[in-house]
Amino acid sequence: MHSIPGRRLILALFLVFLLLPIYWLVNMSFKTNEEIVSTMTLWPHQPTIANYMRIFTDESWYSGYINSLKYVVINTVISISVALPAAYAFSRYRFLGDKHLFFWLLSNRMAPAAVYALPFFNLYSAINLFDTPWAVALAHCIFNVPLAVWILEGFVSGVPREIDETAFLDGYSFPRFFIKILVPLIASGIGVAAFFCFMFSWVELLLARTLTSVNAKPIAAVMTRTVSAAGMDWGLLAAAGVLTIIPGALVIWFVRNYIARGFALGRV
Amino acid sequence: MDKTVNQKAWFLVLPVFLVVAFSAILPLMTVVNYSMQDTFGNNQFFWNGVGWFKELLDPSTDLGGRFFASLWRNLFFSAVILAIEVPLGIVVALSMPRQGWSVAACLVILALPLLIPWNVVGTIWQIFGRPDIGLLGYVLNNLGINYNYVSNEFDAWATVIVMDVWHWTSLVALLCYAGLKSIPDAYYQAAQIDGASRWAVFTAIQLPKMHRVLLIAVLLRFMDSFMIYTEPFVVTGGGPGNSTTFISIELVKIALGQFDLGKAAALSLVYNLIIIIVCWVFYTVMTNAGAERRPNQGVA
Numbered sequence: 001m002h003s004i005p006g007r008r009l010i011l012a013l014f015l016v017f018l019l020l021p022i023y024w025l026v027n028m029s030f031k032t033n034e035e036i037v038s039t040m041t042l043w044p045h046q047p048t049i050a051n052y053m054r055i056f057t058d059e060s061w062y063s064g065y066i067n068s069l070k071y072v073v074i075n076t077v078i079s080i081s082v083a084l085p086a087a088y089a090f091s092r093y094r095f096l097g098d099k100h101l102f103f104w105l106l107s108n109r110m111a112p113a114a115v116y117a118l119p120f121f122n123l124y125s126a127i128n129l130f131d132t133p134w135a136v137a138l139a140h141c142i143f144n145v146p147l148a149v150w151i152l153e154g155f156v157s158g159v160p161r162e163i164d165e166t167a168f169l170d171g172y173s174f175p176r177f178f179i180k181i182l183v184p185l186i187a188s189g190i191g192v193a194a195f196f197c198f199m200f201s202w203v204e205l206l207l208a209r210t211l212t213s214v215n216a217k218p219i220a221a222v223m224t225r226t227v228s229a230a231g232m233d234w235g236l237l238a239a240a241g242v243l244t245i246i247p248g249a250l251v252i253w254f255v256r257n258y259i260a261r262g263f264a265l266g267r268v
Numbered sequence: 269m270d271k272t273v274n275q276k277a278w279f280l281v282l283p284v285f286l287v288v289a290f291s292a293i294l295p296l297m298t299v300v301n302y303s304m305q306d307t308f309g310n311n312q313f314f315w316n317g318v319g320w321f322k323e324l325l326d327p328s329t330d331l332g333g334r335f336f337a338s339l340w341r342n343l344f345f346s347a348v349i350l351a352i353e354v355p356l357g358i359v360v361a362l363s364m365p366r367q368g369w370s371v372a373a374c375l376v377i378l379a380l381p382l383l384i385p386w387n388v389v390g391t392i393w394q395i396f397g398r399p400d401i402g403l404l405g406y407v408l409n410n411l412g413i414n415y416n417y418v419s420n421e422f423d424a425w426a427t428v429i430v431m432d433v434w435h436w437t438s439l440v441a442l443l444c445y446a447g448l449k450s451i452p453d454a455y456y457q458a459a460q461i462d463g464a465s466r467w468a469v470f471t472a473i474q475l476p477k478m479h480r481v482l483l484i485a486v487l488l489r490f491m492d493s494f495m496i497y498t499e500p501f502v503v504t505g506g507g508p509g510n511s512t513t514f515i516s517i518e519l520v521k522i523a524l525g526q527f528d529l530g531k532a533a534a535l536s537l538v539y540n541l542i543i544i545i546v547c548w549v550f551y552t553v554m555t556n557a558g559a560e561r562r563p564n565q566g567v568a
Contacts, residue, residue, distance in 0.1 A: 007363035014360050015377050018434065021396040022380065024403050028395060040406050082283035089280035094271045099555075101281065107547045108292050112495030114516035115536040118523045119295030142291040145284055203385045205498050210524070220387045234401060241388045248383025249376075256372050259379055259442065 022245070029238035036234045051239035064219035065243065067133060068202065071216070074137035076197040079144040080190060087152030088182065092161065105146035116142065117210045124211055135211040136218070140204060144197040151196060155189025156182070188258050195255045202248060219244055296540075303533035320534035331531050335538075337510065338518040345514060346493040349432045353489060354482070356433070357440025362474070364445050375445075378438040390502025393431040397503070417504060421511040424504045428512055431499060436489060443485045447478035480557060487550040494543065515539055 028036055029051055030044040055061040089095070090102060116139070124135040159182065167177045183190065209221040223240050252259065306316040326332040360378075365371050381389070397417050399405035408415040417427040451473060459469050497516035500506070506513035506521075513521075519539065523532035 010359060011363040011365075011374065014356075014363075014437075015374065018377060018381055018438070020403070021392045021434065024396050025392050028401075036401050040401075040403075042403075078287065082287050085280035086284040089277035092271060093274040093277035095273065095275050095277040095281075098277075101285070103548065103551050105284070105288060106551060107544050108288055110491040110495070110543050110547050111292070112497075112516055112519075112539060112543065114495065114497055114519045114523075115299065115540055116291075116295050117520065118529070118532065119298040120291075122298055123295055138287075138291060141287050145288050149284060199383050203383065205385060205387045206520070220385045223387065223391070234395065237391060238395065241391050244385050244388050245380070245383070249380060252376050252379045252383060256375050256379075259375055 025238050025241050025245075028234060029242045031235055033233060033235050048235075051235040052243075054236060055239055055243065061222060061240070064217055064222035067212070067216050068208075068218040068220070069247070071133035071136040071140070071208070071218070072198055072201045074133055075140045075144055075201045076194050078137060079141060079148045079197045080194055083145055083148035083152055083193065084183070084190070085178070086149050087156050088178070090149065090153045091156040092164070102149075105149055109143050109146040109150070111142065113143075113204065113206045117206055120207060121210055130211060131213045131215050133216050136208045136216065137201075139207045139211055140201045143204075144200055147200065148193045148197055151193040152186070152189055155186045155192075158189075159185050191255055192258045195251055195259075198251060199248065299533045299536050301533075302529045303537055304530075306530050316530055320530045321538070324531070324534050324538060331535075334510075334518055335515075335535060338513050338515045341512075342494060342496075342514045345429070345432075345496070346490055348429055349436070349493050350486065350489055352429070352433050353437045353440050354486065357437050357485065358444050358478070358482075360437065360441040361444035361448055361478075362470075364441075364448075375442070378441055380438075381435050382438055384435075386498035387502050389431065389435050390499045393427060393434075393499075394503050397427050419508055421508055424508055424512050427503060428500045431503065432493065432496070435499065436492070440485045440489065443481040444478050447481040448474060451477050480554075483550065483554050483557060487547075487554070490546065490550075491543065494546075 027043060030047045030049070031041070032046060032048050032050070035041060035044065035046060090098065120135075120139050121130070124130045124139070129135040129138070163181065163185070164177065167181050172181070205218070205220045208218045212218060212221065219240065223237060223244075303320055304316060304318070306319075320331075323329045323331045324335050327336045364374055384392070394402075396402045397405045397415075399409050399416055405415055405417075414420075415423050417423045455473050456469070459473060464472070495516050496514055497520065500512050500514060501517055504512045506517045515535075519532060519535050522528050522535065
């Protein structure tokens with residue numbers, strides 16, 4: 001009943017549109033530079049893994065991935081652990097300034113990274129965190145913490161309040177109730193929120209690049225090195241690009257059943 | 269089901285408040301400070317009062333002209349991508365398969381572009397669109413269409429818009445899909461008994477159910493397109509000329525390129541203010557929509 005005419009065709013066309021540019025990137029990553037520049041080939045005629053080998057053997061390349069993963073993981077852990085109690089508070093209680101606070105958080109999710117690039121640079125240089133994963137992880141909190149609060153609030157509100165009351169009547173202390181009862185109940189919500197923190201921290205570049213120089217350089221910034229005197233190293237660039245897609249693709253697979261609800265921020 | 273008043277809840281919110289305040293309020297104070305001053309290097313600052321703001325809001329000056337040009341450009345961009353992505357997202361959501369393995373497969377493919385780092389999104393389209401090595405550019409040029417996003421303004425715009433549609437339509441589609449999933453089958457059965465047309469089902473059942481998620485979708489898409497930076501920067505670098513220089517790109521040029529801290533700070537504040545106002549409008553609409561729906565909530 002809720003299908004529309006020609007839906008298979010529409011969907012198929014759209015999915016092809018999504019996959020084609022990605023295919024082209026993958027295709028190029030297995031080609032040699034000569035093949036890329038000289039001929040237009042729909043698949044690699046002389047497939048090579050040299051581009052990938054270079055990334056995996058050159059420390060300045062693969063350390064970029066490690067640096068990126070470091071700040072993404074730190075950021076996700078911080079975001080979820082501060083957001084959980086706040087989500088509970090917003091869902092269950094009214095308190096002085098709650099609506100304003102919620103709005104203020106929301107507005108920070110929307111704040112343009114370009115505005116904060118320079119002040120963050122000053123701030124984290126001043127406290128000696130510049131060029132560490134912590135600087136980027138903390139900077140990304142500005143949009144990930146509000147997002148996590150927002151998502152988790154939706155999931156906590158889906159838990160009937162009777163459960164809290166019963167637990168307190170049974171003599172559960174608040175921390176014990178929180179860890180033993182609430183957290184398992186919204187485990188899928190926590191998974192979704194963590195996924196989103198991971199995602200937005202992983203895809204952001206402007207702040208990550210501004211706050212690092214050598215030691216904590218993220219992969220996205222390392223990629224700009226493929227421009228050399230001899231021109232662009234397209235194959236290497238494509239291979240590096242493909243490798244940045246893989247972590248995302250892996251995490252989607254784990255949350256695929258919750259992804260739709262997660263994108264609705266737990267509010268369907 | 270009214271929420272109980274409990275001021276101790278502040279203790280639960282405090283960690284969030286501290287973390288976000290550290291990242292938001294402290295840097296913003298620096299921005300306010302810079303916006304009132306002028307610098308000639310060497311860390312020497314001179315008081316400039318509201319001078320930068322006057323210049324910024326006056327389109328006849330250099331700074332004001334650049335600000336307004338990039339602002340209109342950005343608003344136009346946001347309007348175009350909303351006009352494409354929202355209807356397309358709804359259509360894609362309505363076309364989703366209902367069960368079986370294909371649902372999971374479609375969801376994963378849809379979500380894929382959302383998880384690609386933004387500069388890689390730019391790189392993908394740069395590679396895909398180049399007339400010499402890219403499939404899209406090559407095919408278009410061989411069809412007799414003279415396509416070159418580096419030198420032609422229209423092509424640059426088209427590339428940036430198609431790239432954004434590619435990148436973010438999935439978000440709208442996934443949100444709408446989540447909304448559609450929450451409609452009980454009984455609604456459709458009732459519609460069938462009443463002999464409702466396909467269009468009537470859409471306007472009377474599906475659209476109202478998607479109302480909330482669509483609001484979130486429009487809010488997120490507007491905000492994210494209004495602060496877009498990385499993707500167009502990688503593909504076009506803001507050009508040809510200034511034709512794809514959006515506000516964030518202009519701001520970074522002034523702040524990190526020219527180190528005109530005062531000008532950049534004034535621009536930042538006005539930029540932030542616009543965002544907060546738009547955000548507030550959406551938030552009010554959203555909470556009102558939420559209040560209307562309270563009675564039949566509970567089933568998440």
